[in-house]
């Protein structure tokens with residue numbers, strides 16, 4: 001359970017805008033992550049509401065407003081970009097807490113490392129690992145998808161890109177989990193310190209070298225013509241770990257859950273594999289997982305209410321692509337949809353630099369899985385449970401299939 005801190009309604013918040021909503025634990029989340037968020041799209045919920053949970057903050061509920069707050073750094077700063085604000089103030093990671101123009105030079109360092117060209121060069125490695133992971137479980141007729149696939153593929157690929165030892169994954173995951181899904185067993189400060197202590201010797205070893213891995217490129221990069229300080233290096237590298245280790249892992253859980261529950265969608269992709277890239281776009285639109293926030297820069301009137309300097313506004317991406325105002329028939333998954341309005345990867349200057357990598361990993365997962373295991377379902381009797389947080393989670397996904405319906409893959 002996240003450490004919650006409730007406060008009284010401040011005088012600038014109209015009583016009619018107050019709702020009882022804890023984004024780390026949305027009401028009913030255990031039975032459906034997106035369903036729990038979707039309740040905020042009910043017609044009687046205003047576009048901008050205020051909740052006393054997590055230090056008290058505003059919460060944008062309309063897709064259009066969420067996309068606007070993401071992009072409008074002049075009114076909504078990312079100096080603090082998560083709630084509770086007291087925790088967000090400790091999360092001083094680069095480049096996420098910098099607004100333009102200071103953000104730009106740091107961001108360029110990440111863009112080079114995660115450029116589509118670099119990611120495309122990784123495609124064979126990703127496909128080989130994806131194929132091997134599916135092949136490993138195929139003949140057993142069952143698997144825990146989260147443990148045996150989703151927690152392995154993106155993490156191993158990422159560790160390869162940053163050239164950190166695969167054997168360190170388990171310990172890094174404990175610390176990143178405590179930041180993204182805190183359960184109260186470790187403070188934010190301690191989790192961050194563990195990550196810093198872990199990264200520092202790896203940074204020292206790379207500094208001044210000419211290796212091409214993602215961390216080396218960041219560490220040896222320049223900002224406004226100067227070298228980075230040690231604390232800037234640590235901060236940028238830690239944000240890469242946080243951005244890259246958890247998001248794809250969790251999103252893949254939602255993808256396979258959807259395909260397990262919807263055989264006709266699965267069969268559509270098997271009959272027409274060329275549809276897969278469009279299906280990836282559609283699944284990203286329909287099942288976003290990230291919920292962040294912004295800090296109000298100056299006193300302003302917004303959506304008919306007074307926002308005070310320093311107020312926090314939560315901007316949950318699960319409410320963007322699913323908004324009927326932005327996408328017709330928004331809750332229906334249609335692999336043939338031709339336009340996708342969403343903010344699953346954010347919007348504006350901080351738009352996710354890992355989006356191409358994420359899309360590639362999701363596409364290859366669908367292709368390699370369906371090629372070998374076309375018919376599968378959730379294990380009979382299994383109750384699928386979900387958790388909220390900065391990133392939504394499918395808490396375990398036991399899948400089953402008839403081995404006779406599977407197809408051995410061709411090793412690359």
Ligand code: HEM
Pocket residue numbers: 070078081094095096097107110114158239240243244245247248251289290292317343344345346347349350351352353354355357358
């Ligand atoms: C499905 C997977 C992913 C989702 C849904 C996702 C979502 C997001 C979102 C919503 C933001 C915007 C943050 C903001 O505006 O405050 C973001 C930024 C970021 N993401 Fe991702 N991400 C994913 C995958 C990745 C991957 C694979 C990496 C790295 C390998 C990554 C690295 C980052 C970084 C470094 C930022 C900060 C960029 C900046 O501040 O300019 N993400 N991501």
